[in-house]
Amino acid sequence: MRTSIATVSLSGALTEKLTAAARAGFDGVEIFENDLLASPLTPEEVRARCADLGLSIDLYQPMRDIEAVPAEEFGRNLRRAEHKFRLMERLGADTVLVCSSVSPLAEDDDALAAFQLRRLAELAEGFGIRVAYEALAWGRHVSTYDHAWRIVEAADHPALGTCLDSFHILARGSDPKGIEDIPGEKIFFLQLADAPLMAMDVLQWSRHYRCFPGQGGFDVAGLVGHVMRAGYEGPLSLEVFNDVFRQAEAGPTAVDALRSLLVLQESVGLTEPPAPVVPTGIAFAELVTPDVEPLSEILEALGFARTARHRSKPVDLWQQGEARLLLNTGPAARRDGTQLAAVGLESPDPAGAARRAEALLAPVLPRRRAPEDAPLDAVAAPDGTELFFCATDRPGLPSWTGDFEPVAHKPPVAGGVHRIDHLALTQPWHQFDEAALFHHSVLGLGAQESVDVADPYGLLRSRAVTNADGSVRIALGVGAAPSADEGGRAQHIALATDDIVTAARRFRDAGGRPLPIPANYYDDLAAKYELADGELEAYRELGILYDRDADGAFRHCYTETVGRVFFELVQRDAGHRGYGAQNAPVRLAAQHVRRPVR
Ligand SMILES: O=C(O)c1ccc(O)c(O)c1
Numbered sequence: 001m002r003t004s005i006a007t008v009s010l011s012g013a014l015t016e017k018l019t020a021a022a023r024a025g026f027d028g029v030e031i032f033e034n035d036l037l038a039s040p041l042t043p044e045e046v047r048a049r050c051a052d053l054g055l056s057i058d059l060y061q062p063m064r065d066i067e068a069v070p071a072e073e074f075g076r077n078l079r080r081a082e083h084k085f086r087l088m089e090r091l092g093a094d095t096v097l098v099c100s101s102v103s104p105l106a107e108d109d110d111a112l113a114a115f116q117l118r119r120l121a122e123l124a125e126g127f128g129i130r131v132a133y134e135a136l137a138w139g140r141h142v143s144t145y146d147h148a149w150r151i152v153e154a155a156d157h158p159a160l161g162t163c164l165d166s167f168h169i170l171a172r173g174s175d176p177k178g179i180e181d182i183p184g185e186k187i188f189f190l191q192l193a194d195a196p197l198m199a200m201d202v203l204q205w206s207r208h209y210r211c212f213p214g215q216g217g218f219d220v221a222g223l224v225g226h227v228m229r230a231g232y233e234g235p236l237s238l239e240v241f242n243d244v245f246r247q248a249e250a251g252p253t254a255v256d257a258l259r260s261l262l263v264l265q266e267s268v269g270l271t272e273p274p275a276p277v278v279p280t281g282i283a284f285a286e287l288v289t290p291d292v293e294p295l296s297e298i299l300e301a302l303g304f305a306r307t308a309r310h311r312s313k314p315v316d317l318w319q320q321g322e323a324r325l326l327l328n329t330g331p332a333a334r335r336d337g338t339q340l341a342a343v344g345l346e347s348p349d350p351a352g353a354a355r356r357a358e359a360l361l362a363p364v365l366p367r368r369r370a371p372e373d374a375p376l377d378a379v380a381a382p383d384g385t386e387l388f389f390c391a392t393d394r395p396g397l398p399s400w401t402g403d404f405e406p407v408a409h410k411p412p413v414a415g416g417v418h419r420i421d422h423l424a425l426t427q428p429w430h431q432f433d434e435a436a437l438f439h440h441s442v443l444g445l446g447a448q449e450s451v452d453v454a455d456p457y458g459l460l461r462s463r464a465v466t467n468a469d470g471s472v473r474i475a476l477g478v479g480a481a482p483s484a485d486e487g488g489r490a491q492h493i494a495l496a497t498d499d500i501v502t503a504a505r506r507f508r509d510a511g512g513r514p515l516p517i518p519a520n521y522y523d524d525l526a527a528k529y530e531l532a533d534g535e536l537e538a539y540r541e542l543g544i545l546y547d548r549d550a551d552g553a554f555r556h557c558y559t560e561t562v563g564r565v566f567f568e569l570v571q572r573d574a575g576h577r578g579y580g581a582q583n584a585p586v587r588l589a590a591q592h593v594r595r596p597v598r
């Protein structure tokens, strides 16, 4: 189906919004009146710009407080409408949105509303314009889609139809099934938005918290299914009022927006992009660093050994059990400092995974490799992390490990770390919802609930995405405000162990510096849990944190931070799905005390 986006959903001047929408690949736009009023371009110039960009103007909006008013007031409204119809002629827009009235002058009189909307439609018809009447969830007398439709039906004019907006319908808890009773050709327009489920005033909710379909808690796809079954043939158009998107760069937001519509169309069976290929493990995590010393000291103390070196690049492979870390001292490191730059995802079908990612607008990365290297398909996640779809020593598939030559090394410590438990990637502040949708739709990972964690200097939100057996876990996090501070951009690699006390003690005895945890924390732990003899003392001695729920216990401790990166040791009971969120405020406070090493 055709895709469209309301200019209100994107930041910037009208021309920037239009460019972003076109570049992302939208077919059309809804022009929001305020964007036009604030633009130095004439309507004719806007029309030409849209034509140049290959965008249709699918809707002009909104007209407000038109219907069910005293005759004199309605006369003034018609005069106002005529002005706007002339403007729309210049713009080349043929559908106008009329929101249900919020005016105190409006009467609770459906017959009057129908009569006046019919008059409006007669006027519009003369200009070749169609009027789409939409129930605002906070409309004075008309606030549900079925009520708006009854009025449109009663008005009975070919130039009058209804506009459905998923936010208004789902925020009010209306049953969208009734949409199927509206003739498809009378649904003039469909606006789509999701929103997080919140208990708040519906107007505030709508104007500040809407998000793209799949990013919130509404069943937008279910609603679209009803609209399709009604026979709707117009565009799928995003209308998202959101405080974050208003500030974020329009280009990436538009791509994010279109991705949400691609996924939505797939989920209602309108399109069939390449199926998701769910990763089956984390093959490696790649750190770039200008100076390997501080990282290699930590890795050695954790029991890792440098086992191999890349044949043609300054990249070392450090390994312990199935945990593989790459330390890259190439040019990117000198530019960006120490950070987690890439993740290798073990994929049953690397090429298929890349095709899915590309179909969902993930930037495909050029293969920077020597001719003899294993072919590696890679895409960029919204935060810039490179995701490699790869195979590790699996029959029939080229293994990325073949690009490395073994180097002499001491055997890695046995029984220490056995694999990567999870990766925690801090997202740019404006890309949190986008990141969750990306990992869910592109990689086929399931998104867990988002949790808020208190930081001494703000609030951190975190949401994990995982595969079914937990062999891939990525915790996406974001600070409350833009932060230049390294702490606000921290990333970490959590390493799984079966015996955290032994692993943490070995780390400390080998010269590792565990993140110190305040004594108050352990007093509280003693109050909360009856731990086995000696357990609390060992935790206190080694800075180990403890969390428990019905599914078992989670024990964890941290290293110091290098650049943006630190490590965590994790001992997770088999059924436990958490990440120690309860302990995160203590960890964050401790990290603020201890600034990064370099
Ligand atoms: O918040 C509003 O006023 C508003 C305006 C136009 C719409 O289509 C809408 O859904 C809400």
Ligand SMILES: [Mg+2]
Residues within 6 Å of the ligand: 134, 165, 191, 239
């Ligand atoms: Mg709307």
